[in-house]
Amino acid sequence: MPAVLAASLEKTIKPKFKIFQDMGFSAEDIAEIISNDPENLHRSADSRLRPSLLVLKRLLGSSAEVTKVLKISGWYLSRDLEKSVVPNVEYLKSCGVGMEQIIKNMYKFPRFLVYSPKNMISSVKIVDEMGTCRSSRLFIHAVQVVGSMSNETWELKLRHFRNLGFLEDDILKMFQKAPRVFSAxxxxxxxxxxxxxxxxxxxxxxxxxxxxxxxxxxxxxxxxxxxxxxxxxxxxxxxxxxxxxxxxxxxxxxxxxxxxxxxxxxxxxxxxxxxxxxxxxxxx
Incomplete structure (x- = not known):
């Protein structure tokens, strides 16, 4: 991002670094986070960076954990997390999913929690209809798989299994046992x-x-x-x-x-x- 060279050091660059420093991020972590997504230097400090970092730190518990996520997915700082991640986390918790599982999926499938809350609710409904128990450790994986596809893509996937000769009960059984295979x-x-x-x-x-x-x-x-x-x-x-x-x-x-x-x-x-x-x- 060569435009950074034309930015004001005092008004644009330093304030962004200060936000990270004030929240306990090391110089090395700051350098890696910003290198992964230089757009952070052009995002609003008060309306985007600070609120997003506060949400992530509240959910993950420490700057070290936030750094792990941002090294994978720096674009978390480009979203209004109060309107996506926070309601999605609360909804999954209301479904019986533990915070530890939610965080693990956040690392493995970072886009999962930035689904629109409407999409998350729709995905849970489909998973319920497929017979996956909410108390199952596979429940959150099933929700992630369904949520990663459009409704049209999901229906095409189910139709493909049927066309290969699998019965409805077969499809339900496979989904309940190994939901991730439906990503193939x-x-x-x-x-x-x-x-x-x-x-x-x-x-x-x-x-x-x-x-x-x-x-x-x-x-x-x-x-x-x-x-x-x-x-x-x-x-x-x-x-x-x-x-x-x-x-x-x-x-x-x-x-x-x-x-x-x-x-x-x-x-x-x-x-x-x-x-x-x-x-x-x-x-x-």
Missing amino acids: SQTKISKVVEVLLATGKYDLSSIVNSPVSFTCSVEKKIIPRMQVLGILESKNWIGKWPSLSTITKIADSKFVEKFVHPYLYEVGEVYMANSALNIKKYEN
């Missing part, structure tokens, strides 16, 4: 279903019971593992394929230890060529 693109969802059904070992009910499959990399995780298991079965080295839940949740190191390393010369090259894991470190 339609292309990704279709590819996961295609690859898993093509094995002949898993069906739609398997996916419903293990919806986390939709969060896995098709190319680097699902396909290499399916290939390895296919080879092992063709040579009668496994009697039964592991459940889809095992396949999608087991760590790379554990998968290699159980299904690759004992048959390294037969499947090692296939797995190493296609997966994200370098299995050479497992060779003796």
